[in-house]
Amino acid sequence: MKQTASALPDSAAIAPSDYVIIGGTGDLALRKIFPAFFYRYLDGQVTDAFRFVAAARKTGTLDEFIAKLRPFCEDAIASCQDGEAQFAQFMKLVSLTTLDVGTGKGGEDLKAFIDERISDARPVIFYMAISPALFGASCQLLQKVGLVTPSARLVVEKPLGHDAASAKAINDELRAVFDEDSIYRIDHYLGKETVQNLMALRFANTIFESQWNNTSIDHIQITVAESVGLEGRASYYNHYGALRDMIQNHLMQLVCLVAMEPPAQFQANQVRDEKLRVLRALRPVNPEQLSDNLIIGQYGEGHVNGTKAASYETELGEPSKIDTFAALKLYIENWRWAGVPFYIRTGKRMALRASEIVVTFKKRSHDIFANGATSSGDLPNQLVIRLQPQEGLRLQLISKQPGPGGMRLFPSELNLSFDDTFKTRLPDAYERLLMDVARGNQTLFMRHDEVMAAWDFMDPIIAAAAEKAPEIYPAGSFGPAAQEQLFDGTNAGWQAPVIDKE
Ligand code: NAP
Numbered sequence: 001m002k003q004t005a006s007a008l009p010d011s012a013a014i015a016p017s018d019y020v021i022i023g024g025t026g027d028l029a030l031r032k033i034f035p036a037f038f039y040r041y042l043d044g045q046v047t048d049a050f051r052f053v054a055a056a057r058k059t060g061t062l063d064e065f066i067a068k069l070r071p072f073c074e075d076a077i078a079s080c081q082d083g084e085a086q087f088a089q090f091m092k093l094v095s096l097t098t099l100d101v102g103t104g105k106g107g108e109d110l111k112a113f114i115d116e117r118i119s120d121a122r123p124v125i126f127y128m129a130i131s132p133a134l135f136g137a138s139c140q141l142l143q144k145v146g147l148v149t150p151s152a153r154l155v156v157e158k159p160l161g162h163d164a165a166s167a168k169a170i171n172d173e174l175r176a177v178f179d180e181d182s183i184y185r186i187d188h189y190l191g192k193e194t195v196q197n198l199m200a201l202r203f204a205n206t207i208f209e210s211q212w213n214n215t216s217i218d219h220i221q222i223t224v225a226e227s228v229g230l231e232g233r234a235s236y237y238n239h240y241g242a243l244r245d246m247i248q249n250h251l252m253q254l255v256c257l258v259a260m261e262p263p264a265q266f267q268a269n270q271v272r273d274e275k276l277r278v279l280r281a282l283r284p285v286n287p288e289q290l291s292d293n294l295i296i297g298q299y300g301e302g303h304v305n306g307t308k309a310a311s312y313e314t315e316l317g318e319p320s321k322i323d324t325f326a327a328l329k330l331y332i333e334n335w336r337w338a339g340v341p342f343y344i345r346t347g348k349r350m351a352l353r354a355s356e357i358v359v360t361f362k363k364r365s366h367d368i369f370a371n372g373a374t375s376s377g378d379l380p381n382q383l384v385i386r387l388q389p390q391e392g393l394r395l396q397l398i399s400k401q402p403g404p405g406g407m408r409l410f411p412s413e414l415n416l417s418f419d420d421t422f423k424t425r426l427p428d429a430y431e432r433l434l435m436d437v438a439r440g441n442q443t444l445f446m447r448h449d450e451v452m453a454a455w456d457f458m459d460p461i462i463a464a465a466a467e468k469a470p471e472i473y474p475a476g477s478f479g480p481a482a483q484e485q486l487f488d489g490t491n492a493g494w495q496a497p498v499i500d501k502e
Pocket of ligand 1: 022023025028029031055057058099101102128130131132157159236
């Protein structure tokens with residue numbers, strides 16, 4: 001399929017802004033935030049009028065910072081002919097400043113630094129790339145030194161709490177200093193091109209809307225599979241697990257986008273109102289029926305991509321009951337979705353890295369081909385939305401097999417591969433989200449009530465799960481066998497994502 005030339009520019013211009021990355025020397029800043037700015041710089045969206053300040057207790061020299069950042073910018077540097085020169089030019093926009101948000105040391109210096117280099121008229125964006133335990137102290141410090149001005153914006157990201165009470169405490173700390181309209185809570189899944197495309201698919205095409213309900217849809221599956229294990233995040237992960245780390249935020253947000261009603265306008269609060277309605281319509285999971293609705297697992301030894309992989313406990317170095325896999329069956333109690341199960345699952349050390357949404361439509365109510373059809377002609381229509389990798393959409397239809405062998409039906413696919421269609425690099429989610437903060441567009445960010453509604457729903461499930469022992473599954477599989485129980489009473493089962501060799 002060919003892309004039709006668009007009248008829109010590739011990247012809309014954005015007014016120059018100033019970003020202060022608190023925790024600007026850490027892993028998140030180096031791996032995600034600065035490379036995203038650099039890609040936007042290469043595209044011309046970030047101009048020489050932007051400024052970036054990395055603040056931390058020990059910053060080192062700028063040369064040391066550049067040496068640490070460079071490996072994460074290699075792909076971007078290699079993506080254009082004058083990449084080296086562009087990287088050197090981009091780094092002229094970056095300054096370092098020492099700051100300890102715990103003691104307040106360096107706060108006045110940061111204020112002086114910003115006053116000297118940055119004018120009042122443009123947004124100053126404070127990105128908290130630090131532990132949430134320091135969010136409150138950071139906000140108070142910014143306020144104390146006079147940096148919380150009408151043009152100030154705040155960016156935070158997960159983990160926004162460990163449960164509803166701690167999430168409320170964090171939200172209260174942020175909102176005591178910043179207005180809700182100035183707070184940008186990142187769920188980076190919402191910045192993914194395919195996730196945004198889900199909204200385009202649903203709300204820019206008329207053919208799906210009339211089918212997008214319990215009359216036509218049998219069930220929906222969402223799988224977010226990771227092939228990696230702990231990756232050095234043991235102290236964090238072993239307190240969170242899959243239910244808190246992935247389901248409460250990323251997968252809940254995907255459920256919202258699949259299930260929400262069309263907002264009147266594609267406008268931040270309208271989109272967020274609709275997502276909130278979905279969260280509030282989720283049927284609470286009765287702890288007595290937990291095993292019908294929730295399966296948790298933990299990876300044991302196995303092989304991932306042909307390489308031997310240790311068990312979670314071996315990686316961790318101690319026994320643990322934490323869930324590295326969780327699968328949940330949900331129901332949304334409204335007119336559109338009554339009776340349609342949503343099956344969602346995520347896990348670490350799974351057979352491959354892939355995220356996809358599978359919408360399975362109901363089988364035809366009467367089969368005029370019953371006598372001639374092969375069994376595969378009996379499959380239902382499916383829409384598969386691949387979020388990563390090999391982003392795209394596949395619509396499974398039933399066709400007639402060519403040739404004179406009678407009316408033989410077989411499944412075939414309409415395949416929209418974004419790579420083939422758009423022939424362009426899909427930007428990382430952070431690129432889109434960081435530019436949206438500068439634009440002042442909150443559509444792809446979570447409002448505090450959404451975060452709270454997701455925790456309110458998840459809290460009892462997480463509490464009940466803590467009483468269960470996770471089922472061990474081999475690393476390199478798609479999780480514990482028991483997850484199939486969630487489909488009891490139906491003919492469906494989990495559908496494993498299939499990807500071409502990357
Ligand atoms: P990290 O590598 O440990 O970096 C933490 C940063 O914060 C460092 O720059 C550190 O520098 C600075 N810092 C620590 N205490 C400070 C203080 N009192 N005052 C000022 N700066 C301080 O952690 P990270 O992986 O980047 O993660 C940061 C946050 O983002 C965490 O909440 C994490 O859960 C979240 N997150 C991370 C990722 C990721 O991919 N890494 C993804 C999603 C969310 P100094 O020690 O020199 O002060």
